[in-house]
Amino acid sequence: MTMRRSLFLIPPLLALLAAPGHADTPGGVQAKNKAVDGEKVYKQICAACHMPNAMGSGGGTIPALAKDKKLADPAYPITIVMKGKGAMPPMSEILSTAQVAAVITYVRTHFGNSYPQPVTEADVKRIAKPGRSME
């Protein structure tokens, strides 16, 4: 039931991208994982490209998140996670703002990063407001 309702709340952009539309993609819809658990979200989403040890891959082409001084200002990871950067797609399509806050908090306190101030859902909403330019 919740899934059905959430379908109508999908912003139009997501609907476009998720639809099989033009690309050669799988059909059907996916169940959404709504767990707000930073470690879990890291493993299920981020680790695919940034790797389980957050060291990145491709000789730096996908950057490491371990010991990353750029994480000091939460606005930087929030903007990139929500809006994407380069080949990285915007994660706002598949993660809730609560999940984004949780996973950024997790990365900022693990992998040799120690920025203990938690990132909140309100931070994510404020910084990644629609229309706010990424540049």
Next chain:
Amino acid sequence: MENSTQPSRRQLLSLIGKMGGAAAMYQAMTALGHAAETQFDGPPVLSGAKPGASVVVLGAGLAGMVAAYELEKAGYQVKLLEFQDRPGGRNYTLRGGDIFTESDGTVQKVQFAPGNYINPGPWRIPHHHNCLLHYCRQFGVALEPFIQLNHNGFIHSSEAFGGKPQRYKAVATDFRGHTSELLAKAANAKALDGSVSAEDKEKLLEALRHWGVLDDNMAYTSSVAVSAQRGYDRPPGGGVEGAPSPSQIAKLGDVLDPQVWTAMSFYFNYVMQTTMFQPVGGMDMIGKAFAGQVGKLITYNAKVTKVAQNGKGVTVSYKDVPSGKMNSVSADWCVCTIPLSIISQVEMQVGPKLAAAMKAVPYAGQLKMGLEFKRRFWEEDDNIYGGHSFTDQPIAQLSYPNDRFFSNGPAVLLGAFARDAGAFELTGMTPQERIEAALAQGEIFHPQYRKEFMNGVSVPWSRVPWILGCTSRWSEENRAAHYQNLVAIDGRVVLAGEHASYYGGWMEGSLLSGIDAITRIHQRTQAA
């Protein structure tokens, strides 16, 4: 019968083509009621190349190889640099004995029996991708049907039908029946009287009765007539017990699950409509056929490290990967088909607009898995011959082999074609964990899975070292801001590839983009 003294349509078009050029022919074809299927109107005509004019092409995928092939045919001096030790790029097939190494060094060795394979990248060809089909014809690549819509495939949603997989034909019929009944009710309750004339209302009700297989009361109910579409409890037979018995229709609430109607609408897509094709023996037959034409021009294991240009030409620096030795090649022009996920991080002397465009395009990170089983239980036990089953689990879909039906011995099915969150989740696992996940999710469709499983391989595109992604994924917003800058000639450099097309992720897009890029270069050289 056609009058033999009249020119055939083909002869007429050929004549128009000769007199008026490709554009006139295309216009005429459209007027005669065909074409309009693709922007392809025949291979490029690059006549009168200047002697000694040279082009270096980066990337021996389909975009690069079609560019090299047509340029060389036109008289250009062509060199092609390729990072891998094989041609084709994403046009690629894995067979038994092949090694697949992920970006973190994880190695999988494919254990499939001889003749079995998976196509980790492109795997199906729409009947209207005329450019690709043109080159397949020209190079003698044998094609066979790719079974796309299989009415006997399964639909699975964890939120409907008690989590039990349903046959496509059953739920598609039920969706049509239930929605027809509702619309008929609305019409009969005069709810549509402001929108339809009395005459159209009668026509609509008549259409709904037949389209939705409604009964005399305009209700969608279980019956032999409905079963003739959705399938029977006991199908028709012969003799004494020949009479069929009807199956039970599903409830409206289950049928409205998005998994049902998205599976139906999937096949409405222009690029997903039947007829579709695949090369006999694996998708890489196409890449190999191109390499048969341009292989002598390719330098393999060449990692491009820099693209420099001045007003007169281009110099590309590259590393021979095995030896680590640096080399360079110079040419008048450069056609760069390296994926944006990689080339955007290589030093390239290009203007700020192209540089920004190269960094503006996200890549999808799909994942495919090939699972080999001892026998074709999906055919033998479940009457599924090719086509797909869909699920809302991370594996997203199963696809059954489209070749060698009814054969004995091991066969490979596509055990996952995951996208978005599901693909990331599977990618983040080890190869062994991915297999376990695919078995656990797939056995919901086929309880035979565990007993018949032999081995499997997973290809997570986010961890494919030479692309770190699967396909470009333009948004409308990005296109408006960057697409024209991405495809524009920048001095002596032009980009090509699926990312430089409106057919992202399709081989047709790669080819059309390659042809368009070299056609524009040729026009520039002619104008100079």
